[in-house]
Amino acid sequence: MGLRQLRSALHAFTQEAAWQLASDAQDGHELPFEVVEGGRRDSPLYCYRPLTADFITDRSNVLSRLPTYLPAAHALIAIGSLADYLDSQGAGVPGPGRQSADAALHCFLARVFIDSTDFVFDERCFDRSYLELEKCVAEERAEHTVVAVLLGVTLGSDEVSLGDGITLARGEDFDEAPDESRWSRVDGSPQTLAIVRRSPVAGGTGPLEDSRRALRKLVAGLRLYHPEPVATAALGWSRIGAGPWQPVALNAEPAELEALVLIEPAQEDELRAFLSLVGRREPKSGELAWALRRYELAHQRASAAESLSDLLLVARALLEPEGSASGRMPGRLAALCAESDGRAAMTERLAHTVALETAIICGNDSGMEIAPFVSELDELLRALLRDACCGHLGRDLVSLADSILLEDTEPASDPIAPAPHGETDQFEFILPPR
Template identity: 30%
Template sequence: MLGAFAFLLRELDEGGDLPAAFVEHEHRGGPALYEYRPLVRPFVEERAERLRGRDDATLALEELCREPAAGIFARAHAGARPSEDEALFRTVLLGLLVSTAEACGGFDWDDAAFDRAYAELERSLFGERRAYVAVAPLVGLSAGTQVRLAPGLRVRAVADGELARHWPEASSMLPPGFGHEADRYCVLELRAGLGPGEDPPDAPAELADAVSAVRLATAAPLAAGPVLFETLDGRPFGIRPVLPIAATQPPGEPTRLDVFRGGLAGELLARLACADADTPLAEALDRWELSLFQHDPFRSEQVRSSLAALLGDTWPLRATVLLEDDPQARRALHDDLSSLAAGGAASPAAVDAVRRALVEVLRRADRRSLVHELDGALLGLAERPRVRLAV
């Protein structure tokens, strides 16, 4: 490790450029503080091949190959593609070098910084399970407290400097104004414990489903990303793009996520799996979410098609009976939906009706049975289905 530091210092002396970032630390009620943070990771990674060819690296790899835990650790952090030597070098040796240099603030050696970095590596190396975390910034939503959506999945406030700790350049990848405005202060966090040989979860897909569920529960102009940040055992693991449908912010007024609507979002998230076995429901969900980003006449067409896929040919009547109990409100909504069915533009009430209908169908979990009950109510053969109108 000392030899690698000496090599990197020579690189700087010979004209190598060590980039840096100004990391902003926002303090409520006080001025922002800025920290000068050298970007040692890209500097080291640019010289990885030359570091890999050094004699001290070869000797260290020979020792690591004799340690079974190191192989398990390297495979978990590097995946299945690299060779064993390459995985060990990238994840153990290069990772320890970068962690130590970041703790030192450059390449001036510090024994205490190395001891801390090595102790952290050792705890991770000999652990039986890997701790995976993915975090994506959120916009269009505020939350007074953390809200649990599912086991290991929550919305919470971003901690000061948590992304810059591993990625000093993270500020260039965050949404404009993130960390400064009330509706740009939360993150969506996914946590998972991984056993030996177990792959990390598909974080982009899981976070996109969570965004859809919260949009359904709150009508918030919610977006995540544009990228998500992954760590494994507290070490940087990767930066991946969020799926476009979740990363694009629809128009609308920011919304607050409280515990009640957070609970509804969690319920809807669990029920989204119903769409896997119900093609019309899947189509209705897709068309509704696409409508959030479109303007007329395309938005009205998506809303119309979503309701038709969800409730069938007589959707204006079925949706009216489903969503409204008061006769006057029922008449007004039926007029709006009938106009939409005839090819007119979707009114604000009609636009929101498709979201509300999707919520109730997902909560019922059996779309076909619900449609049958709605028809019975329309024919006077049964009572109106009891639904829990939560939005």
């Protein structure tokens, strides 16, 4: 329903409400007043001001039974969020849907009949009150744009559209962006911007929060797509429609990443397809969903030593349901991520990485080489999470890893004897890019 239908519904309701309120006042229902001081300080004057808003609230049950009430309420619900209007009237937001519509109708009548004692319908007062409502509603319905500096990424094209309202662009080429976001990097190269556009959705969490969530998913997807670290700057910018840019916190860690992921024009279709696939298959709950969130937290730590515990928690959540005391995670991860002739060596390195955590906790890590082992674990988990999200490994990673380890322990069969028809077992091992 558009604004024209809203105005028509409100006009009809306000006229009928004026008749009802005037009739109630004449029938003896008391209209409360307050005493207001005016005039000069040395010669104050006192006057009575009618509390029309309180009177309208007291008569809310009667007003809600008017034939034009429900059409007006439904028209407000169809428009979408009324939070800005209610906030501007100092009413707060009681709840979504009908509750907000009821509160908005009471506020609207209070604005139309402000300081009135006879509740005569005045077209000018109605127009003034409606313009206040329309301005707030139009702003809430306008498209919201959020701009964030994307650290660790550089573009081969001027602009890369990723779908779902998300675009990557060079700062120097995106003229709409605020000047602060377009400043060049220290080396003189242009900043890469992530632009998210969202329209308000009735009952949603709001365009700004939706944009923050979209940026977090974008960074998580890029981390799975490429081994180099990627992040958004802590400060972004938001605007409504063509309004002014306002700074917003993005709930992201400030970072200055040295390495740059170059997205060439030839890679753009592949990147779009990958991010779309990961987005569609994103788990909402369970071990994989928890592991993905913990993996993001690991990349927000200041050092390799601090991120180690997060990475080990990811590995244990996916591959060690028996608990860390079982010590089975290193072997299972190696089974999924290494060829048969390299699994023993990888298992030994991963066991050493597990032992490093204890040394760090006890403060005995002085002089130890930590970063290379954490980097290897990070890359193995990235590859594992990537393939799990894409659906290449199935849901039961533990059983898959154990079956590979069991196959390694079985004696070699006669290489000449063919396998029975339909009973071949093949596994595609994950090899992280070097």
